[in-house]
Amino acid sequence: MPQPLDTALSEVRELVLGPTLTRAVAAGRRRGPAPSVTRAELRPVTLKAGRRLQLVTDDGTRPYTRNLAVDEAAAAIDALLAEPFGNWHVETETATVQIRITKKGDAQVHRSGAPAAREPRLPGDRDPARPLDHDRAKQWLLDPGDPLFxxxxxxxxxxxxxxxxxxxxxxxxxxxxxxxxxxxxxxxxxxxxxxxxxxxxxxxxxxxxxxxxxxxxxxxxxxxxxxxxxxxxxxxxxxxxxxxxxxxxxxxxxxxxxxxxxxxxxxxxxxxxxxxxxxxxxxxxxxxxxxxxxxxxxxxxxxxxxxxxxxxxxxxxxxxxxxxxxxxxxxxxxxxxxxxxxxxxxxxxxxxxxxxxxxxxxxxxxxxxxxxxxxxxxxxxxxxxxxx
The missing domain is CATH 3.40.50.150 (Vaccinia Virus protein VP39)
Structure with a gap:
């Protein structure tokens, strides 16, 4: 059943800013004006300066990466939620939430358990038990942890x-x-x-x-x-x-x-x-x-x-x-x-x-x-x- 868009986006905000986030992606567009970027991806990272929320936006020609401190993250997320994206995909350690905005402006929400197990680790790959421990994560167009692999x-x-x-x-x-x-x-x-x-x-x-x-x-x-x-x-x-x-x-x-x-x-x-x-x-x-x-x-x-x-x-x-x-x-x-x-x-x-x-x-x-x-x-x- 569709649910109000504001309710669904509030859930996205809570999950993205919560402690169990692994990945969130905003993409697509609704009817009407297009978003200012074609895609946005968020994930927590740990840098030398401490824990950050990494935001990668793509304008269709090149990606732009920002590592947001805690006091910057909420404002950045609010700005993304205000964009007319057509889809949100949010993964946490315990659940996956997918939201599609309908032509009428409602939200179709699908919830499931934690994402499928990641692929076996290869030499040089980051340790999945330490998902935040990196300074420069390679930006893949398809996440190496996607169930496809x-x-x-x-x-x-x-x-x-x-x-x-x-x-x-x-x-x-x-x-x-x-x-x-x-x-x-x-x-x-x-x-x-x-x-x-x-x-x-x-x-x-x-x-x-x-x-x-x-x-x-x-x-x-x-x-x-x-x-x-x-x-x-x-x-x-x-x-x-x-x-x-x-x-x-x-x-x-x-x-x-x-x-x-x-x-x-x-x-x-x-x-x-x-x-x-x-x-x-x-x-x-x-x-x-x-x-x-x-x-x-x-x-x-x-x-x-x-x-x-x-x-x-x-x-x-x-x-x-x-x-x-x-x-x-x-x-x-x-x-x-x-x-x-x-x-x-x-x-x-x-x-x-x-x-x-x-x-x-x-x-x-x-x-x-x-x-x-x-x-x-x-x-x-x-x-x-x-x-x-």
Whole structure:
């Protein structure tokens, strides 16, 4: 049952300023004016100067951290509670309280027991028995103690990859998201990034609907079981099928294609274009198709040396493939950035094509550039065939 908003926010204030707080997050927005920041996170810390309440706010471009003394905390909390956030999530040592503000301005409140047990501690991690003992806590977009890591495994390398991916996602999406936000992950595999995207976007207050697609039925069964375990099976579902033919009920706003092998990335990009997806994030994997075409075609002068040796030909094929993919996306109305989304020490396949649909009409110069590039190197990208 809904309850008065003032009553719910009073409970939040009491919990945040109380002695058992572990974490609180404010995100999302209500109907009407937007909050002055997109997200605020609070947690108690112990510094050399003593106990503080750490407040991290994010304006959509960068986080800003303040460590509040006891006499400053109450005023800061009152200011946050006055902001028109759409959601509050508060964890204490004994309970979790989640509040969603309805369109009518009431509060839907859900209370449960203490959060799930944290993941096993790794070398260099802080001791969970001493949660306040640090001077500089790393700001993760998804808390390393999130129940997700307890299910998928949470070693340090995986946490860094998840965080890097979420930062790329955050940089792609606007502050105000559609409701519902429909997401499709094509070639989702074991889906740990699928679930990470869902958890992060939900933390932002988005009403998220996710479909993960993988060709293997056993992956569908396994991922569906994980969704049940995480309590999100009603909003995160999985289907077995090919990237080209899997049945998705509604066209998505956001398409993910993370490490789909070779031309599977092209299939995902083509389907995103046909859906007119508003945003696309694709991390290509191997690039055999263009490499094979280069092997069977003489390089234009004076570039024969680039493709003479197999290892250089393969590396050049990576660059050429993703350049042509970017060009084709631009020709189909997308603004495209190519970025490194995780350090190469974690994976050599660390490029991300980040595309936003603008609907801009391709220029003659863009078409000529693409046609000249493919003609000179004697290649026909798989994405071109799929789009035609």
């Amino acid at each position: 307890g299910v998928i495994g949470g070693n340090a390398a995986k946490r860094r990859q998840v965080d890097a991916f979420l930062r790329a996602l955050a940089a792609t999406l606007p502050e105000e998201l559609p409701s519902p936000l429909r997401v499709v992950d094509l070639g989702c595999g074991n889906a740990y990034l699928t679930f990470a995207a869902y958890r992060y976007l939900t933390d932002r207050g988005a009403n998220v609907r996710v479909v993960g697609v993988d060709v293997r039925e056993d992956q569908r069964v396994r991922n569906s079981a994980v969704a049940e375990q995480l309590g999100c099976a009603d909003t995160v579902r999985f289907v077995a099928g090919t990237i080209e033919d899997a049945v998705v009920d509604e066209a998505p706003d956001l398409v993910l294609a993370l490490h789909a092998c070779d031309t599977a990335t092209d299939q995902a990009l083509a389907r995103a274009v046909r859906w007119n997806a508003r945003w696309v994030l694709a991390a290509p994997c191997c690039h055999h198709d263009i490499a094979t075409q280069l092997k069977g075609h003489p390089a234009p002068r004076p570039y024969a040396e680039i493709t003479r040796n197999a290892i250089l030909r393969e590396r050049f094929a990576d660059v050429l493939t993703d350049s042509l993919r970017s060009s084709l996306l631009r020709l189909n109305g997308y603004k495209v950035d190519v970025v490194e989304f995780v350090d190469s020490q974690h994976t050599p396949r660390n490029l991300l094509l980040r595309a936003r649909h603008t609907g801009a009409t391709a220029t003659d110069a863009q078409r000529d550039e693409y046609e000249t590039l493919t003609a000179q190197w004697g290649v026909t990208p798989a994405l071109e065939k799929l789009l035609s």
